[in-house]
Amino acid sequence: MFALIGHLTSLKHAQAVAHALGYSEYANQSLDFWCSAPPQIVDNFHVTSLTRQTIEGKYIESCFLPEMLTNRRIKAAIRKILNAMALAQKSDINITALGGFSSIVFEEFNLKNNKQVRNVELEFKRFTTGNTHTAYIVCRQLEQASAQLGIDLSRATVAVCGATGDIGSAVCRWLDRKTNVAELLLIARNQKRLQTLREELGRGRILGLEEALPQADIIVWVASMPKGVEIDPEILKKPVLVIDGGYPKNLGTKIKHPDIHIFKGGIVEHSLDINWKIMEIVNMDIPSRQMFACFAEGILLEFEGWHTNFSWGRNQITVSKMEQIGQASIKHGFRPLLG
Known part of the structure; x- marks a missing residue:
């Protein structure tokens, strides 16, 4: 049982x-x-x-x-x-x-x-x-949804928000080793953990949220949304794929735009x-x-x-x-x- x-x-x-x-x-x-x-x-x-x-x-x-x-x-x-x-x-x-x-x-x-x-x-x-299963499913959603939307991973920039968390770091490892994604942007609050993750991966750029999001073709959100933080849809690329792996999953209610494609991550x-x-x-x-x-x-x-x-x-x-x-x-x- x-x-x-x-x-x-x-x-x-x-x-x-x-x-x-x-x-x-x-x-x-x-x-x-x-x-x-x-x-x-x-x-x-x-x-x-x-x-x-x-x-x-x-x-x-x-x-x-x-x-x-x-x-x-x-x-x-x-x-x-x-x-x-x-x-x-x-x-x-x-x-x-x-x-x-x-x-x-x-x-x-x-x-x-x-x-x-x-x-x-x-x-x-x-x-x-x-x-482990959540991270796997988030990665498979990213792969399958990007194919549906015509986003070529070999030319795509993926921003992982919450990159040093348990799920976020696993997503980064998968993207590094199982896909040919062009570039990884690593976003998290703890700079020491970010440096450690970057050294492990041997790749990835460490950026702040406001700097990273406008560069991303795909955004993997696996962090809690801090109070007072809002994502301005006007700064995002169009089209852009967003995998909302947070809890509760509320990015879809906060961001409305026909070229911003938000998927409920980890479901x-x-x-x-x-x-x-x-x-x-x-x-x-x-x-x-x-x-x-x-x-x-x-x-x-x-x-x-x-x-x-x-x-x-x-x-x-x-x-x-x-x-x-x-x-x-x-x-x-x-x-x-x-x-």
């Missing part, structure tokens, strides 16, 4: 979903209430592979909200993720994928040092961030229907088939019997592991979302 740990995008979203799911005691409550709310298993479902294998899964709502990522509430955010992981382990789950900000909180605050959660000693081999579509409610909650266009690629990694690991932390640690994703999870993805009926 596998599990998916997720969370909602805002307090307003959480209140609406709580009402829809029948958790009336959660609806209309303040952020203080959500800071103390325990994780809940809110969905049980089955997934069938193209191989006809069927597995059982659970969705765990961590009750974490992005509004908790402040100095005053960060302890609540940490507690949410650890408690959700403990619930998964107590429920005898083989492998659990950490979705959304769950893996980011885990990495940024070194939660590997907090193995004891009440009476549960966390076994980290039972958990995966799902970032996959399964070949067969899944009897779950959770993707309706996060507003997938076809909720019975579409999901985040990080969640799909948990499903793939259960299908393959790879009960291990396949994606774990910062910047540990290799091209070979992306290829490995990619082969499993195709085998079991997942494809990158291009619509």
Whole structure:
């Protein structure tokens, strides 16, 4: 059995979903209430592979909200993720994928040092961030969408925003080794990590956001959008391909232009229907088939019997592991979302 740990995008979203799911005691409550709310298993479902294998899964709502990522509430955010992981382990789950900000909180605050959660000693081999599959899917979306739009990668400049993150660095490695992309622009806040990545790749120009975006034929956005930052569509090349791999995926609502082609990055579509409610909650266009690629990694690991932390640690994703999870993805009926 596998599990998916997720969370909602805002307090307003959480209140609406709580009402829809029948958790009336959660609806209309303040952020203080959500800071103390325990994780809940809110969905049980089955997934069938193209191989006809069927597995059982659970969705765990961590009750974490992005509004908790402040100095005053960060302890609540940490507690949410650890408690959700403990619930998964107590429920005898083989492998659990950490979705959304769950893996980011885990990495940024070194939660590997907090193995004891009440009476549960966390076994980290039972958990995966799902970032390897996400990075693979983002790269395949870039390759396939650029072909659709007539963008020649051998002549294209690709800007990776969030290049030093787990997913961003993996995307850079793939583009360097698996494609003939002409130029890489590396964008991130941490200059030391950027220098390290550039030395590893042996290529790439380190630029600021405002300088890089007007030069890019393709933009891979795998970073959080800082408050107050807006992208002026007038400065972008036309046409330009944008892969929005952030969470929540909101670039499509912020940038409107017929020659700016924005794809929801890190989303996959399964070949067969899944009897779950959770993707309706996060507003997938076809909720019975579409999901985040990080969640799909948990499903793939259960299908393959790879009960291990396949994606774990910062910047540990290799091209070979992306290829490995990619082969499993195709085998079991997942494809990158291009619509």
